Amino acid sequence: MPSKHNAFIPAPRILLGPGPSDVPPRVLQAMATPLVGHLDPSFLSLMNAVQDGLRGLFRTDNQMTLAISGTGSAGMETCIVNLIEPGDSMLVCVNGVFGKRMTDVAERAGAEVHVLERPWGEVFSIEEIEEALAKHKPKAMGIVHAETSTGAWQPVEQLGALCREHDTLLVLDTVTSLGGVPVEIDEWDVDAVYSGTQKCLSCPPGLAPVSFSSRAMHAITNRQRKVQSWYLDINMLANYWGTERAYHHTAPITMNYALYESLRTIFEEGLEARWARHDLNHRALKAGIHALGMRYTAAEGHQLPTLNAVSIPDGVDDAAVRMTLLEDFGIEIGGGLGAFKGKAWRIGLMGHSSRKSNVFLVLSALEQVLRKQGHTVEPGAAVAAASNVYDS
Numbered sequence: 001m002p003s004k005h006n007a008f009i010p011a012p013r014i015l016l017g018p019g020p021s022d023v024p025p026r027v028l029q030a031m032a033t034p035l036v037g038h039l040d041p042s043f044l045s046l047m048n049a050v051q052d053g054l055r056g057l058f059r060t061d062n063q064m065t066l067a068i069s070g071t072g073s074a075g076m077e078t079c080i081v082n083l084i085e086p087g088d089s090m091l092v093c094v095n096g097v098f099g100k101r102m103t104d105v106a107e108r109a110g111a112e113v114h115v116l117e118r119p120w121g122e123v124f125s126i127e128e129i130e131e132a133l134a135k136h137k138p139k140a141m142g143i144v145h146a147e148t149s150t151g152a153w154q155p156v157e158q159l160g161a162l163c164r165e166h167d168t169l170l171v172l173d174t175v176t177s178l179g180g181v182p183v184e185i186d187e188w189d190v191d192a193v194y195s196g197t198q199k200c201l202s203c204p205p206g207l208a209p210v211s212f213s214s215r216a217m218h219a220i221t222n223r224q225r226k227v228q229s230w231y232l233d234i235n236m237l238a239n240y241w242g243t244e245r246a247y248h249h250t251a252p253i254t255m256n257y258a259l260y261e262s263l264r265t266i267f268e269e270g271l272e273a274r275w276a277r278h279d280l281n282h283r284a285l286k287a288g289i290h291a292l293g294m295r296y297t298a299a300e301g302h303q304l305p306t307l308n309a310v311s312i313p314d315g316v317d318d319a320a321v322r323m324t325l326l327e328d329f330g331i332e333i334g335g336g337l338g339a340f341k342g343k344a345w346r347i348g349l350m351g352h353s354s355r356k357s358n359v360f361l362v363l364s365a366l367e368q369v370l371r372k373q374g375h376t377v378e379p380g381a382a383v384a385a386a387s388n389v390y391d392s
């Protein structure tokens with residue numbers, strides 16, 4: 001490479017957007033350890049440990065639990081292409097970008113897609129889902145637990161039982177919930193679940209944890225046709241992640257080191273303690289956001305602790321605020337997606353980024369930037385409100 005290319009030195013950033021989130025130094029350090037081969041005995045035992053850790057994280061005994069090579073969207077695609085054969089019907093609940101993405105993936109897999117829609121920021125009721133299941137009798141239903149585009153937290157506890165009554169396989173997106181809020185795959189009877197490493201697990205993007213119930217595996221092993229995607233075919237991946245250890249594709253070794261280390265940090269902290277931390281930091285941020293005169297886009301009672309979507313005050317320049325946060329404070333927050341473009345900011349408090357110091361930092365930075373924009377805010381009110389939450 002010509003010498004005029006300098007080494008890439010990223011600007012120092014605090015990642016408080018919709019992902020990726022900040023990665024703890026010990027995870028970065030794990031990524032700097034030497035490679036071994038992807039069939040090396042030491043790597044195979046690391047894969048076993050990753051699978052065990054993912055079972056603990058998903059709270060499942062599912063044998064078929066593994067990390068797909070790819071980001072969260074590859075996890076989505078894995079669940080759908082393995083369960084769906086051309087002509088199968090799939091019900092997808094759409095109240096934001098990621099539900100919408102699921103419909104696109106399902107169509108490409110040849111599904112006859114039925115869409116149940118809700119306005120952005122809202123969640124689905126059990127009654128309307130039951131009605132749609134009864135009407136369409138789909139083979140599978142897909143729903144997003146934590147809709148990152150709106151900050152809405154979908155109740156899913158009863159959906160598995162409901163899907164079983166209708167002989168439907170439940171596919172759950174936990175990309176922005178896993179590791180941040182309770183996820184109980186066995187207790188909730190979820191058949192196929194996917195997540196991503198870059199949100200609440202605080203790893204770089206690159207792996208997608210997935211898990212399949214025995215019902216889902218029955219559907220997958222009894223397909224009429226081959227899975228449309230060679231790369232994401234669970235039947236083939238099972239031979240690499242299972243006891244045969246047959247070569248399928250070269251595992252991204254370094255990413256698996258990172259996920260392993262991230263899982264260690266998660267279980268050292270404890271899942272319940274981690275959920276409590278995300279909840280506390282969210283409540284403190286929310287108190288501060290309200291003190292700044294802003295409102296959440298999702299309804300009260302359905303606001304995600306991991307992704308705080310707030311509406312942009314009238315007359316405030318969205319892009320200017322985000323640029324100033326980045327340039328003057330090194331803070332990245334997310335802009336609005338889709339229907340919320342220009343209307344909402346998305347403040348992620350995920351994994352390692354969910355910290356008291358970050359809550360105070362982003363609130364005081366926002367206060368200064370909003371004041372510069374002519375938005376009246378009482379000096380110090382946001383930080384004081386957050387402080388009250390921590391003290392109480």
Ligand SMILES: *Cc1c(COP(=O)(O)O)cnc(C)c1O
Binds near residue numbers: 072147149174196198
């Ligand atoms: C981020 C996200 C995805 C996609 O993950 P990528 O890592 O961007 O591929 C899917 N679903 C939800 C809810 C997400 O937040």
